[in-house]
Amino acid sequence: MVIAAALAAACTTTASDSSAAAGTTDPIQQVDRAAMSQDEKTAVEATDTYWRRHFAEQFERPYTSPRVAGGYLGTDGPRCAGQPPVPFNAFYCPAGDFLAWDENLMASGYQQIGDAWVYLIIAHEWGHAIQARLDRALVSVAAELQADCLAGAALQGAAQDGSITVEPGDSEELARTLAAVADDYPWTTESDHGNAEQRISAFDTGARGGPTACV
Numbered sequence: 001m002v003i004a005a006a007l008a009a010a011c012t013t014t015a016s017d018s019s020a021a022a023g024t025t026d027p028i029q030q031v032d033r034a035a036m037s038q039d040e041k042t043a044v045e046a047t048d049t050y051w052r053r054h055f056a057e058q059f060e061r062p063y064t065s066p067r068v069a070g071g072y073l074g075t076d077g078p079r080c081a082g083q084p085p086v087p088f089n090a091f092y093c094p095a096g097d098f099l100a101w102d103e104n105l106m107a108s109g110y111q112q113i114g115d116a117w118v119y120l121i122i123a124h125e126w127g128h129a130i131q132a133r134l135d136r137a138l139v140s141v142a143a144e145l146q147a148d149c150l151a152g153a154a155l156q157g158a159a160q161d162g163s164i165t166v167e168p169g170d171s172e173e174l175a176r177t178l179a180a181v182a183d184d185y186p187w188t189t190e191s192d193h194g195n196a197e198q199r200i201s202a203f204d205t206g207a208r209g210g211p212t213a214c215v
Helices: 003-014 033-059 103-112 116-133 143-161 170-183 196-209
Strands: 067-072 090-093 098-102
Touching (some): 033 067, 033 103, 033 143, 090 116, 098 116, 143 196, 170 196
Parallel strands (some): 067 098
Antiparallel strands (some): 090 098
């Protein structure tokens, strides 16, 4: 199953269904933490492996992996340029060249949408790390949508490389994730990140056309 193939159809049913907002105050207590941690590890390895294999051939410059600070809870996490992490957030820190995410954010989507949530959140933030490695002329002013596009390229490419397996229902989960983060989280407002249809379209562009379709 190709990720891009089902996203367009999923868009029509999920663009207005963004019910993955933070419902409980401590979602991490409601999920299989071992399973979620394994998905986080696989998502990191697959995304990094894809870019290590293909970044140079796509952009004609060397690739170095960003550091993965991994999960934190609330404000108990890595600081970026002296600022503490934001609860229920996922971010790439340019100053430290690392990615991090609140485990409650991951658990909320993992519980309400599925494991594809984890893969998309990590691949999106990795997209920002890729932007930091590009020539500035190639970085879009619509940086968040470009990161969605790069996430689509990485996840589709990782599936084609055999690093991850796309299961039935994953495309729908990805579309629901993009719809959810477009609407329900203060750090992913429409004005900054685009609405659900724009985010799904950007992801689909990368999944169909690869990294060069994103620049």
